[in-house]
Amino acid sequence: MKTVIxxxxxLDxxxxxxxxxxAGHELHALSIDYGQRHRCELDRAAAICAELGIPQPMADLSAIQPLLAGSSLTSPEIEVAEGHYTEESMKSTVVPNRNMIFLAIATGHALSIKAGQIAYAAHSGDHAIYPDCRNEFADAMATAIELADWEQVKLSRPFVDWTKADIVRRGAELGVPFEKTWSCYKGGEVHCGRCGTCIERxxxxxxxxxxxxxxYADDAPKLETLRAHSWRL
Structure with a gap:
């Protein structure tokens, strides 16, 4: 099946x-620049796709960054909070309506290249902090996507009931080059090791x-220290 991811x-x-x-899908890896602080993730995406020979169309939406203000990922004046996603402060990393925007663009691209499916990597650990990773949201989007055109496009989210650890185990089975992926929301030279996405990773x-x-950064706390401060999955 031709699939837009x-x-x-x-990592996810x-x-x-x-x-x-x-699984044998013909993949088109859609990457999106929305003016995110950690734009370095897109360089990692390009390198991995080039190595695998997978087409990687890039959508430059950086101009909409001011329209998605209020998140530490899109507003430079807001610092990226440290601690785990369960902390109230981690809500500052929520980008308003990000997945609906991404999935809408992916749907348009899928229809243009006659792909039958789009996929994204929402997982169970995201649900508590990111409303647009919930099953209810994905179900509603799946319905809307199927109604968006005369040609039907399906929405796939195979990791929706998986934990982050499940995803890592699957990646290890597949030989994923984890060291080439990027998670840190601070977007520095190396992973900070203390923001929510680093801790989860x-x-x-x-x-x-x-x-x-x-x-990770030299001053990143040890996992034992993080657990002592109740920063845990």
Whole structure:
């Protein structure tokens, strides 16, 4: 099946890329620049797609950044909070309506190239903090997408009931080059190791019992320290 995958270059979407490739899908990896602070993820996405020989159309939506203000990912004056996603402060990383925008663009691209499916890597750990990763949202979007054109496009979210650790285990089975993926919302030279997405990434490797090849900042706290402060999955 020809499938458009919403692809950021992050751990989850990269495992999804390999997962669908292993299943024999003809993939088109749609990456989106929405003016995000951690735009370096797109460079990782481009490198991985080039290595795999997967087409990677890029949508430049950076001009809409001011319209999505109020998130630490789109408003430079708002600092990226540290701590786990369960912390109230991590709501500052929610980009208003991001997945609806992404899925709408992916649907248009899928229809233009006659792809029968679009896919994104929402997983169960996202549900508590990101409203647009909930099953209810995805179900509603799936219905809308099927009604958007005379040709039907399906919405696939195979990881929706998986934990982050499940995704890491699957990635290890598929030989995903985790060290080439990017998660950190601060967008520095290396992963900070202390923002919500870094902590989630570190604990997922630990729970999956898979070696974490990620390069973290020298001052990143040890996992034991994070757990002592109740920053855990």
């Amino acid at each position: 919403v692809y950021s270059g992050g 979407s990269t495992v999804l890329l390999y997962h669908l490739r292993d 570190r604990e997922a490797f630990d729970l999956a019992k898979v070696e974490d090849p990620t390069l």
